[in-house]
Amino acid sequence: xxGLWRLLTSLKTCAWTSxxxxxxxxxGSIVMGRYPEIFSDMDAQIFAGWLAGKGLGxxxxxxxxxxxxxxxxxxxxxxxxxxxxRLVQIFRGKATLRRLLPHVMHIAFLGVxxxxxxxxxxxxRVAGVAVPEGAFAPVGATGLVLRLDRLDFSMAxxxxxxxxxxxxxxxxDTAPVARGIVRANEPLFHEGYGVYxxxxxxxxxxxxxxxxxxNRDPGAAWVLVFAALFTAANALYLMPARRxxx
Amino acid sequence: xxxxxxxxxxxxxxxYGAEAGLQLGGIAPRSPFRSALFGGLLLxxxxxxxxxxxxxxxxxxxLFESLTVFSFCTALSAFLVCRDPGAMxxxxxxxxxxxxxxxxxxxxxxxLTPLYPALDTPWFATHVGFSFLGYGLxxxxxxLAWVSMSGGNEAAYRAAARxxxxxxxxxxxxxxCGGIWAYYAWGSYWIWTPKEIWSVxxxxxxxxxxxxKFIPPEKGWPGWTRTLEMGATAxxxxxxxxxxxxxxLLLRSSHSF
Numbered sequence: 290x291x292g293l294w295r296l297l298t299s300l301k302t303c304a305w306t307s308x309x310x311x312x313x314x315x316x317g318s319i320v321m322g323r324y325p326e327i328f329s330d331m332d333a334q335i336f337a338g339w340l341a342g343k344g345l346g347x348x349x350x351x352x353x354x355x356x357x358x359x360x361x362x363x364x365x366x367x368x369x370x371x372x373x374x375r376l377v378q379i380f381r382g383k384a385t386l387r388r389l390l391p392h393v394m395h396i397a398f399l400g401v402x403x404x405x406x407x408x409x410x411x412x413x414r415v416a417g418v419a420v421p422e423g424a425f426a427p428v429g430a431t432g433l434v435l436r437l438d439r440l441d442f443s444m445a446x447x448x449x450x451x452x453x454x455x456x457x458x459x460x461x462d463t464a465p466v467a468r469g470i471v472r473a474n475e476p477l478f479h480e481g482y483g484v485y486x487x488x489x490x491x492x493x494x495x496x497x498x499x500x501x502x503x504n505r506d507p508g509a510a511w512v513l514v515f516a517a518l519f520t521a522a523n524a525l526y527l528m529p530a531r532r533x534x535x
Numbered sequence: 536x537x538x539x540x541x542x543x544x545x546x547x548x549x550x551y552g553a554e555a556g557l558q559l560g561g562i563a564p565r566s567p568f569r570s571a572l573f574g575g576l577l578l579x580x581x582x583x584x585x586x587x588x589x590x591x592x593x594x595x596x597x598l599f600e601s602l603t604v605f606s607f608c609t610a611l612s613a614f615l616v617c618r619d620p621g622a623m624x625x626x627x628x629x630x631x632x633x634x635x636x637x638x639x640x641x642x643x644x645x646x647l648t649p650l651y652p653a654l655d656t657p658w659f660a661t662h663v664g665f666s667f668l669g670y671g672l673x674x675x676x677x678x679l680a681w682v683s684m685s686g687g688n689e690a691a692y693r694a695a696a697r698x699x700x701x702x703x704x705x706x707x708x709x710x711x712c713g714g715i716w717a718y719y720a721w722g723s724y725w726i727w728t729p730k731e732i733w734s735v736x737x738x739x740x741x742x743x744x745x746x747x748k749f750i751p752p753e754k755g756w757p758g759w760t761r762t763l764e765m766g767a768t769a770x771x772x773x774x775x776x777x778x779x780x781x782x783x784l785l786l787r788s789s790h791s792f
Contacts, residue, residue, distance in 0.1 A: 504723055512724060527704055
């Protein structure tokens with residue numbers, strides 16, 4: 290038991306696991322391009338759904354991903370065990386509170402991992418909701434219906450979009466529940482879903498259409514909170530007086 | 536004005552070239568702020584400022600702007616972590632690392648990139664700016680680690696460890712800003728693309744690197760020595776290059792130039 294604890298709190302475990310993470314990630318970045326039929330739609334659904342289907346259905350090409358997930362889990366456990374050990378030392382008076390900052394960063398890292406796990410399991414992805422101007426389209430199985438009230442866009446002579454904005458209304462049970470403008474960097478949020486404008490253009494009969502994605506990431510706010518905590522602790526850690534013996 | 540601002544780019548390239556030439560010729564400046572590198576940095580900052588005003592967005596889009604900002608941040612890192620007399624010996628390799636991306640940028644199309652709607656957000660500048668600051672500090676890490684390993688210079692060792700830590704911190708902040716931007720622009724703070732995977736890989740690499748110095752040296756492989764730590768710091772530059780250029784130019788990714 291002592292040996293296992295020593296292994297889980299060891300910095301060498303951190304170093305070797307990080308190396309395994311790096312090698313698996315590097316391999317994965319190449320494998321993903323080789324097997325587009327497996328990996329190209331990873332973002333069109335939540336990760337747990339993809340993993341249960343294509344991920345487990347193609348163990349060979351997905352091997353790098355299993356190593357990546359295993360390494361991430363081990364790094365998280367390693368960070369927690371290291372922090373618990375330090376907290377015990379502080380409680381026994383063997384270490385000062387000043388040495389706690391790296392462990393705030395550990396906790397923040399763990400928070401980001403857990404929040405991302407929550408999004409990967411309980412999130413939702415509704416991709417490719419295509420709707421002509423003035424028409425309605427169901428937003429997946431959410432029970433929401435989206436109406437594209439108006440689409441405005443202007444194109445540069447070079448062919449790229451200079452500006453675009455879609456006025457949309459969301460309905461539930463025929464009653465409008467949210468209304469807003471969706472444009473670049475400005476989605477419409479409602480009931481935990483973000484509605485994003487992904488594509489647009491003219492229909493064959495001339496009127497404009499737009500394609501939307503609707504995503505729900507229940508862990509996103511917590512990812513932000515823990516990322517902010519990490520950044521704050523990191524900034525404090527950079528002050529030399531705090532870094533001594535940390 | 537559109538074409539004239541490029542003169543500032545060429546002048547900064549000339550100054551960086553002069554610094555690298557002098558350093559390789561064995562002539563070091565008396566102080567960091569009385570060097571050709573400092574002059575080049577000022578001209579470069581002016582160039583980027585004017586270009587930002589002309590383009591209406593941070594000049595960090597496309598391969599030309601990415602390379603020149605990378606060069607700028609590498610030059611800046613000389614003043615952030617290599618100012619001590621002991622660490623200034625790293626200016627010789629570092630001046631070459633400043634010059635190379637700027638010289639590569641000189642070969643590329645320098646026309647202003649248009650303001651794509653997705654770039655019209657402060658998260659773009661903060662994400663890319665912090666990331667490149669991290670890249671610049673990783674370049675300083677390579678130069679300092681090289682000096683530390685070749686001469687056992689204590690000041691260079693400490694500065695190299697600082698460069699890795701500061702670079703990791705800047706890169707972390709860049710990742711946070713990028714996640715926020717991606718969440719608002721594309722609907723998720725995380726997308727499975729080679730660029731994102733390599734970014735996390737780079738982050739994990741330097742996170743582990745900042746822990747290496749706390750592992751006590753021991754006999755046998757790999758020894759966990761300072762040489763190993765400095766070697767890993769130097770290798771980190773190439774992991775960064777693979778993330779920045781390798782993925783963008785060799786693999787298909789949404790971050791491609």
